[in-house]
Amino acid sequence: MEEKGYNTFDCPQLEVNIINKQKFMTELAKLLAFMYEEDRQTALAMYERMFNDAADESALLQLLGSPTRQAVVIARVYNTKERKLQVESQSRRDDEESEDTPRFVLAIDSIYQKIQVKEPEERQVADGQFSLFGEDQFPIKPEEYRPFPGKAAAEPAEEAEVLTPPSEPEEELAEPKDEVDDFIQSMTILNSELPDPEERRSEPETGESEAPAGEPERLAAEPVKETEAETEADPFILGEPKAQPATVRKARPLALILFVILAVPVTIVGLVLLLIPTLASLGLAAGAISAGALALVGAFSGLPVFADILIVLGAALVILALGLLFLWLFIWFIGGAMAGLVRGIVNLGGQWCYKEVSA
Amino acid sequence: MKKGWSIVITIVLIAILLGTVSIVVGHLTGGSLDRIYSVLDARYHLTELQQAYTQYASDLVDTVVSAWNAA
Numbered sequence: 557m558e559e560k561g562y563n564t565f566d567c568p569q570l571e572v573n574i575i576n577k578q579k580f581m582t583e584l585a586k587l588l589a590f591m592y593e594e595d596r597q598t599a600l601a602m603y604e605r606m607f608n609d610a611a612d613e614s615a616l617l618q619l620l621g622s623p624t625r626q627a628v629v630i631a632r633v634y635n636t637k638e639r640k641l642q643v644e645s646q647s648r649r650d651d652e653e654s655e656d657t658p659r660f661v662l663a664i665d666s667i668y669q670k671i672q673v674k675e676p677e678e679r680q681v682a683d684g685q686f687s688l689f690g691e692d693q694f695p696i697k698p699e700e701y702r703p704f705p706g707k708a709a710a711e712p713a714e715e716a717e718v719l720t721p722p723s724e725p726e727e728e729l730a731e732p733k734d735e736v737d738d739f740i741q742s743m744t745i746l747n748s749e750l751p752d753p754e755e756r757r758s759e760p761e762t763g764e765s766e767a768p769a770g771e772p773e774r775l776a777a778e779p780v781k782e783t784e785a786e787t788e789a790d791p792f793i794l795g796e797p798k799a800q801p802a803t804v805r806k807a808r809p810l811a812l813i814l815f816v817i818l819a820v821p822v823t824i825v826g827l828v829l830l831l832i833p834t835l836a837s838l839g840l841a842a843g844a845i846s847a848g849a850l851a852l853v854g855a856f857s858g859l860p861v862f863a864d865i866l867i868v869l870g871a872a873l874v875i876l877a878l879g880l881l882f883l884w885l886f887i888w889f890i891g892g893a894m895a896g897l898v899r900g901i902v903n904l905g906g907q908w909c910y911k912e913v914s915a
Numbered sequence: 916m917k918k919g920w921s922i923v924i925t926i927v928l929i930a931i932l933l934g935t936v937s938i939v940v941g942h943l944t945g946g947s948l949d950r951i952y953s954v955l956d957a958r959y960h961l962t963e964l965q966q967a968y969t970q971y972a973s974d975l976v977d978t979v980v981s982a983w984n985a986a
Contacts, residue, residue: 854955859951859954861950863941863944864941864947864950867938867942867948869937870936870939871934871938873930873934876930877926877931877934880923880926880930887919888916892916
């Protein structure tokens with residue numbers, strides 16, 4: 557098996573690690589489909605670098621847990637709208653060298669810091685062993701990943717406190733029994749169920765309100781503020797139009813008089829025309845239901861042969877069914893056709909005879 | 916209204932299907948329309964009712980025609 561230019565046939569353990577790493581990365585890439593493509597590539601490159609820096613990939617995999625767990629950790633700090641605003645604001649003031657590190661980068665970085673704290677000594681290769689990983693192995697192009705920011709590396713504790721709940725124990729990664737695991741257990745996230753980023757743009761912001769109780773107040777408070785800002789910046793994202801100026805409906809007297817003169821006789825004629833099938837339906841329904849009831853009674857009143865009873869019962873059922881159909885037609889003519897005719901003419905009058913004027 | 920239509924159509928189709936099956940089974944097992952008519956006629960006097968309605972309709976038509984001619 558060839559992986560990035562070197563052979564692992566003589567090292568079964570390494571092959572297993574690479575397969576697990578590949579599975580992990582593939583699954584993680586699928587689960588991060590909700591992110592923008594650039595952010596997704598950045599996150600994947602950071603995890604790739606994490607694997608490259610790790611001395612023991614199986615230990616790293618054990619520390620990271622499942623890809624779903626990592627996706628949940630990222631999803632809790634990733635907000636598509638917020639990220640879009642952040643990128644837009646960065647592009648506007650790129651000359652000021654404002655480096656707003658995305659939250660998900662900080663989250664991954666905090667994971668990386670914790671892992672580094674947990675196994676600093678395990679990265680040493682024992683004297684009796686040799687390492688297949690050189691310093692220049694797995695070269696990654698600079699544009700393929702966003703390096704762990706110096707600011708975040710310099711102040712990992714401060715940022716990590718903001719990004720992770722304070723109640724989270726330090727052994728979160730070692731013992732994956734925490735609220736993330738509870739969330740994973742309670743919510744089955746399928747890849748097909750992950751929303752498309754384009755769809756997420758048009759959805760109203762509700763996800764942040766479902767943040768767990770342990771989330772810092774900053775995370776819970778920010779989306780409200782930024783949603784308001786975003787409404788002003790780009791109302792199309794929320795799918796809600798801006799507040800329209802107040803308008804008043806003003807009647808056009810001439811058009812109104814003409815419409816009433818024309819609409820009243822037209823409505824009466826229409827109602828009379830509809831009354832004919834309505835009454836016919838009522839008559840047919842009454843006749844059919846009466847005949848069906850008579851046939852039903854007649855079937856059990858003196859017919860000596862069971863076959864004859866069956867025939868009369870069948871005929872009664874068919875006649876009663878037709879009676880029910882005619883009865884429903886009568887109701888539909890009254891409640892649907894006639895009421896719809898009147899409602900339609902009134903709406904037409906509202907459109908033709910009134911105009912909206914700004915107050 | 917659409918829901919009402921779907922419910923009514925479903926009930927009507929089921930009733931017509933059951934009625935048709937019942938009629939077919941009745942015929943296959945020896946049912947006779949003449950025997951049914953004779954029994955119901957004996958009970959509800961269908962022939963006499965039919966004659967009475969026919970006579971009434973004929974009289975009504977004659978009355979209308981004579982009134983039209985008189986006018």
